[in-house]
Amino acid sequence: MNLTRDRLRSIGWAAVLLTCAALTLALTFRVNAVKSQVRLAERQIVALKQDKLLLETEFETRANQQQLRTLNEVEFGYQAPTAGQYMENERQLASLAKPRAANAPTPLRVASADPLSDDDGGLPAMVSPLTGQAMAAETGTEPRAKPVTAATLGDRLGRIERNATRTDVRAE
């Protein structure tokens, strides 16, 4: 075998050409394969959408107005709400409040004392919404007292305050 330089070169070119052709072919096959995958996916989408349409239509047919009416008549008996069930705004809500009658006793008002009230200048501690624990460093050490109502007034009066000065007790 006597390979001249020219011959070698032409064999090389042929090899390159062949490789390129093979790669092109492989790429074309690959592209077509992906295309058919896309086609398959599209066909699945169409089939699923048609299924969805069918189910939706079935649902709407089973829940149509006439069926719902029959169901309501047999099962629930709901009726249209009356005027008394609507409240348009706060003003209308307030209009429901009655003024105090002439000889009615004055409503009991209780001084609401908070031993660790926020008038010590600090901001209210930030509380984690998940754990309910205070997240900030400067948290109060004592649990906050419940607001005093008429029902818990006895407890409140029976408790001896830690600090004797009652400056934080407000009238209202």
Place this chain on the structure above:
Amino acid sequence: MSALAISTAVSSGRIELANVRQRSLLLARWRMLWIVALFSMVAVIVVLRIGFVGLVKAAPVRQDLASALLPERGDIVDRNGQPLARAFPAYALWYNPAALGGDGPPLVRSPKDVAAALGRIFPNEDQARLTVRLAAGKPGYLRRRILPEDANRIHALGEPALEFPREIERFYPQGSMASHVLGYVGADGVGRVGMEQVFNRQLTDPSTRGQPAMLSLDTRVQGALEDELLRGMRESNAKGGAGIVLDVDTGEVVALASLPSFNPNLIDQIGAGNIFNRMTNQVYELGSTFKPITVAAALDAGTVTNLSRRYQAARPIAIGGFQIRDSHALGASLNVPESLIHSSNIVTAQIGDELGGARLNATMRALGMNERPSIELPAKGFPLWPKGEWSQITTMTVSYGHGIAVTPLHLASAYAALVNGGIWRPATLKRVQPGTYVPGRRVFKASTSARMRQLLRMIVSIGTGKNANAAGYRVGGKTGSAEKPGAGGYRRTSLVATFAAAFPMDRPRYVIIAMLDEPQGTAATSGQRTAAWNVAPVVGRVVPRIGPLLGIMPDDTRDVDISDLAPLVGRSGSE
């Protein structure tokens, strides 16, 4: 000689043998070569074919995604996007006797057995008829629409001749609801009767059918209206009924019902008889519901300037051999509010007479009473309209709703103009986008409209429309019970009972009309046949059901101010 001959014979035999060997070798080689060539040719063909398929050949026929998802016929939806009509692929049952091929019988088993098996799947199928059809061996539909699970059961029968092709079917999920508005699609794929016919081009054109056609209807309101109307019809043994809910500011039809209805999914003989639309196609003399229009025209024209003026109501008016009388005595004289509250024909005829035929005619024309109702539906009735110049008797009878026959839709549009400030607008079944200005024509002055709102509210709060007074909704309206014309005059026994109303009267948003055709006096209607007892309660029940859906909250603390008219009305004998 002989030796030579033998030797030649021997030598020639050897040469021949060598020749034979060589020749058979050659032959074998040639054969081998042929086979190799054949195989390699096959291989080359296969490779070429693979290359051709992979590179050149067109892909199998396929639709792109958009066209595959485009419906065969566009959907119709209501104003909230709820589908009212849609195309979806359903199964049909097709008999194909040629499926098995050959000259043998088309079915594997006997037609009787197959018919029995099909009878188990479809219990309502006539088995004898089915047996005959299967035995006849003619291709055709056995059923037009079957469920997917039924298709599976038919497949399990193992009869190749029973095919279930998927076909695009028009389906109406709400059944017979709003059937007169929707219409149906014939076997030829063309829409009939309702909006299917109106929208036919839009629904079939590939460029537009992807978008659903939106109607102004509200499914929930339509359901409530049909429900209550049907109840009213049953309670009064009426022949039919019709109802409409109309937006007074845009003319949008929120609900339109004509009963009895039909099922657009299955047009049978009974259904075909009910396709006629009583709301838009049938003209009726709507009677007393016209009185507010006459009064409004008189107020507008200035012939009634004083509402407290009293008209005689004791004597029937005799004119042209005809007597205008009231259903019962209403006293010696009545003023305008009283005449409406008690629905007096005598007084309204006098008001109409004072107004004059020309002006009443002009008002009726402005309200579109002389032409077919303006709505998209193809079925529109032409009014029976008195031709030419109106004589005194025509003017008087028209003033209280006789001698003129219009569709209930005409009345709805007229009432919308009466209460919305005086603007008449055509009714439409297409949704109007919120905030759009809908042009109309002015028929009444705004002041007249405001006065009419008070008067209509008074009729419901203390007059004949009491049964429609839904608490908190400020309903105003007018009853009308007209005798139907028959051979030789009016038939006293067959009535058309109408109630035309609007709510809420302090700022009217919707007109609602309910009508019953030939109601009878029953226990449920206290033995009465008039509108106050059968249709007014229908409106009274519909309004609380639809009010909250349409954004109108009931409120006992609000009402249209009628304090200036209240002193004009004697509270006694208001029924």
